[in-house]
Amino acid sequence: MNRRTFHRAPEGERRQELIEATLDCISEFGLKGATVRQIAIRAGVTAGLVRHYFDSKDQMVAEAYRAVIASLTEKAKNVEGDPATRLKEFIAVNFTEPVADSRSVSLWAAFISQVRVDPVLAEIHREGYLAFRNTLQELLSEFLAAKGRTASADECRRHAIAINGLVDGLWVEGCLAGDLFRDGELVSIAMASVEALIGLPIEN
Amino acid sequence: MNRRTFHRAPEGERRQELIEATLDCISEFGLKGATVRQIAIRAGVTAGLVRHYFDSKDQMVAEAYRAVIASLTEKAKNVEGDPATRLKEFIAVNFTEPVADSRSVSLWAAFISQVRVDPVLAEIHREGYLAFRNTLQELLSEFLAAKGRTASADECRRHAIAINGLVDGLWVEGCLAGDLFRDGELVSIAMASVEALIGLPIEN
DNA sequence: GGAGCTATTATACGCTTGAATAATAGCGAC
């Protein structure tokens, strides 16, 4: 009866590994296939450990969702430069890895489908969506101001909603069936569309 | 030991009921919660019957997905009138029940999340997406022609991709968090955005 | 280098799952 050897992971690290393993399993096998045992295997530990770090599997999954939302929005937020560059980058980032990736959209969809079922996930979604849209709205407002075009808050809001929808939709379709599009086609369409939507070229 | 009474359903009807029950369960409890037993309860039969109509639960779920795709696209196809009216209706229909409904998007997302996992679902998705986009592209082409504007096939394709993304994205966000938008706001944004994208007003 | 703490393993439990099988009852044909 040889007990397998292991090492005690440093503070917080194992938690992170478990969350990452959870996401791997969800993207590969779906929410159904992301069982405690499968997740443990992926993380290289035994199943019992999950309950040492999380109150329940559901709680772990919820935290994993937070991680997804964070990864989808953080890249977009940390863009620097003048307003035009930032707006351009904000859009482009959604069509570049790691955001533009079938794993990302698969995770996103898996959680979205649970939003109606699970109030905890619904709240996480809501926060994430609003954060994303508000960032975009602010970016847009600054861009228009820099271009010397006055735009009411409501106008910015409507533009932000439209662009957000456009980017989300193209992102989903691109990730799900990337082979239906030519290289760089989506980002090119997205950029041209945004220019059409706001009626201005996005140049530096 | 009283055996419960039942009636033998006419040709194909029971099948349809089972598929509908499957969709109900997926939208209410998620793919995980859509168990054979739960589906049977919803359909008012016992669990064993499922395997009388389908080779496996997975096969039933795949057929249910076909039904979802069909319901999402059929409303959009059967629009009549002049090109402008048809284009307008095609877009509007996505923001009107039953398409614009949290159940619809919940189902859509549940299946999307499995597209990476299950090749059968992937193929169904692909077909559905292409059918939708091609319909839109054709509609667009006719509309532009009626307006006397020449547009290359490639131009139409790019417009169709953009509009499809826009509509999809707005549809998802609207269904998931409808309370974030005012009444009729989304369809109004969608319509204005499409006009901006193609650079023409959509009027009869 | 031994003691103490706790992260980790190992095992077991009760429940649900999808599926297989056998018994039964609805219903059309005659």
Place this chain on the structure above:
DNA sequence: GTCGCTATTATTCAAGCGTATAATAGCTCC
């Protein structure tokens, strides 16, 4: 009516689920 077909029910099964508990071994500290 009742016979025969099969749609439907009822029951059972093995596998896998999330969770609970107890034993163990890796580290830190002295």
